[in-house]
Amino acid sequence: MTPDQEAADALVQKADALTRRARSGARLREGIRLYRKAFKMGDGAGAYNLACTYQNLGDYRKAVAWFRRALDAGDLSALVPLAQAELYGCGTRRNSKAALAKLQRIAGWNNVSWISPFDREQAMIVLAASLRDGWLLRRDYPASLKWLRRAAKLGSAEAIGLLEDLGE
Incomplete structure (x- = not known):
């Protein structure tokens, strides 16, 4: 340094x-x-x-x-809050298509050092919630569960708790 x-x-x-x-x-x-x-x-x-x-x-x-x-x-950590801002239209114009593309990109990155496991977990949880609730996209429970399970496998306490609440 x-x-x-x-x-x-x-x-x-x-x-x-x-x-x-x-x-x-x-x-x-x-x-x-x-x-x-x-x-x-x-x-x-x-x-x-x-x-x-x-x-x-x-x-x-x-x-x-x-x-x-x-x-x-x-700083690729900024992708998650930017995607959330686009998804919800907070501080920027709502653009769910771009937001979901960002989240899927982040969530899909495996074994990369430039994005933290926490950021990957957060992307997966936001995707799961959007798919579960059918908010801004077609509701898809199986896909929602897939993202929650992937986040839980990474050790996300939030995802583990959500899966337990769902009886998984």
Whole structure:
């Protein structure tokens, strides 16, 4: 890690500490400033964490904009929240076809290091819920169960709980 990368990482860590549980005020503003600075220094985590901060504050348009910046910077973790935003139309125009394509792509990636198991599990769970409820697409219980079982096989406590609730 270069000294610039270390400095940017330190800014992200400080911003994380400042924005934790901050809903407004000087701490939040300073955290946002530090995330932006880290991103300008080339740290994609700054963009991703700033997007999460805006999402937690309910500013979905800004969240989507920063998730897109994180994705453009190479952070594939931003795909799941972007797909969810497109699926539900939060902060961006609803585009269920593009959202489902993203989710299926993420869920289908096996043995890749650039996407976390948690992100794969989340993609599978969102797909399962959409298929189970028939929301924005044709209801398909068998396909829903398939995605839940795959997420449970990866160790997702949420998927395991949902399967238990369904008597599986």
